[in-house]
Amino acid sequence: MHLRLSQFLTLTPNEISLLGELQKNSYAVPRNRDVIVQGYHYTSVFLLKQGAAIRYKIMHDGRRQIVNFVLPGELIGFPACLFETSLYSVSTLTEAIVAPITFDEIRALFGHSSRLAAAMFWQSARESAMYAEHLVDIGRRSAFERVGHLLLELVCRLRVIGLAEARSFDFPLTQELMADALGLSVVHVNRTFRRLRESGLVDVDGHHFVFKNLEGLAQLVDFESSYLSRFRISGLPFAD
Amino acid sequence: MHLRLSQFLTLTPNEISLLGELQKNSYAVPRNRDVIVQGYHYTSVFLLKQGAAIRYKIMHDGRRQIVNFVLPGELIGFPACLFETSLYSVSTLTEAIVAPITFDEIRALFGHSSRLAAAMFWQSARESAMYAEHLVDIGRRSAFERVGHLLLELVCRLRVIGLAEARSFDFPLTQELMADALGLSVVHVNRTFRRLRESGLVDVDGHHFVFKNLEGLAQLVDFESSYLSRFRISGLPFAD
DNA sequence: CGATTTCTTGATAGGGATCAAGGTCTGTGG
C-alpha cells in the first residue's frame, strides 16, 4: 500500500522507505466507527490501509448524503483536515486498519520528495474529478442509471487496487448506503436494484456482486467503460 | 488578481511579480465560448481574470450538468488539464479575459516558491470541498432549497472577491443555468424561483439579484451563513 | 437466540418532469 501513488509514478527505493516509515503506527478501527467527525478540527490524516469507509454529511433534519466511498490506499481526512473544521465525517464500513500521518510528517515528506507532494496533489485532483462525475450522476440520471453507475464505478476502482475480479467484487454495500450515496430512498433503491437483478444484469449474494452482463449494463446506463483510465494523469507539471 | 491566493497567505513582492509575469499574455474571449472542451487534451491552464464561466458536462442525450461556476481569480482547466483528456468543458458566460499559463510556467513557478505550489494545492482542496457541498445540495435538498442555496452561495463567493454587496449581486445567471446546475428542469426552476420572489425573499431585475430577507432565506433553506469561512484553510502543512 | 439491521413488498401521494404555447426582451439588420 503505497498511498496508491505507484499508479502515477514509479517510486524510488528512497520514496518507498519514506512511505513505509509513515505507516509504522497503524492500528485497527472497529466497524461503523467515525474516524473524522464533521465540525471538529484535525491535525493529522489517516491512510486507510485496509477496509472501507464513507465520507458523508448529516443534515440538520438527519438526512445523510454520502459524498464518496474510501477504498484502501486512500487518505481519510484529506483535504478535510486542511480546513479549520472538517466539512464532513468519515466512518468505517468494516473493521479497518489506518495509519495516522501527522502534518509534521507530511511536511517532512514533502521536503524529501517534491514528487510525492505532486503525487498527492494529483490524488486530490482525481478526487475532485470523481466528485464532478458523481454530481452528473445525481443531477441528471435516473435511479436505474445511478445504481448501475455506482456498481460499475466500484468494480473499476476496486480492480485498480487488485480487490476485484474482472466482473465481480465484494464490498460491504447495503441498499441504505446506495440510497444515501445516490440521493434516493431506500425503498426505491430496493425496487430499482431488483429490476437490475431481474433483468439478468447483476447477481448478488450478501456482499458479493456479480455482473452477469457487464457490457450490457454499461451500455444501458451510459457508463463509459474507460471510467478510471480517464483519471489517469497525463504528465508531470512539477519539478522533480 | 493574484490567483486569489492572497486569501490564504500574504504574498511576498517576489511572489507577486512572479504571478504578474504569468498574466502578460491575457486576451479577451467572447461570450458563450468554450475555453476547454471535454475529451480534448490541454497543455496549459487559464487564469480567469475577468468575467464568469461554467464547468459542465454534456451527456450522450444532450442533457447538461453544470458542475460549478468559475469566478474571477480562479483557474480554468485545472485540474482538467492534468488528465489525458478533459473530463468536462468550460464555457464563458460573459465576455471574459483570460491569461494562459503553460505547464512550463507552472513548473517554474513551483520551483521558485513552494508556498505558491502549496497555495494552489489548497485551491484544489477548496474546489473539492465545494463539489462535495454541491453533491449534498443536489442529492438531498428540495428544489426550493437548491435555488436558495445557489443564490446564497453566489453572493458569498462574489463578496469574497469584492464583486458583490452585502445583500445583492450581479451575475449572468439565467433560469436555464440554474436548472442545469441544480439538476432541475427549467420550468420547475421558473416556478420555484417565482415562489422565492412572491415570498418577498428575493428580488430580481435582469441579472441583478437582491436579497430582501437574507437571514430569513438562509434559515429557510438551511444555509450555513458560515459557508465560505468553512473553506478557510487552517494551517500550512507545507515547507516554506 | 433475541435484537438489530437489512431487505421486501404494497399502497398512496407528491415533487418535479414533460409537453405545449404564449409573452417579453434584446440585439441585429434592413
Add this chain to the structure above:
DNA sequence: CCACAGACCTTGATCCCTATCAAGAAATCG
C-alpha cells in the same frame, strides 16, 4: 426606426418517477 429572430421567461395541463408510510420477512450480529 421598425421588423424580426433568438434567447429568455412564464404559465397551464398532465404524467410519472420517486418519496413516504406501513409492516412483515430475512439475514446478521452480539
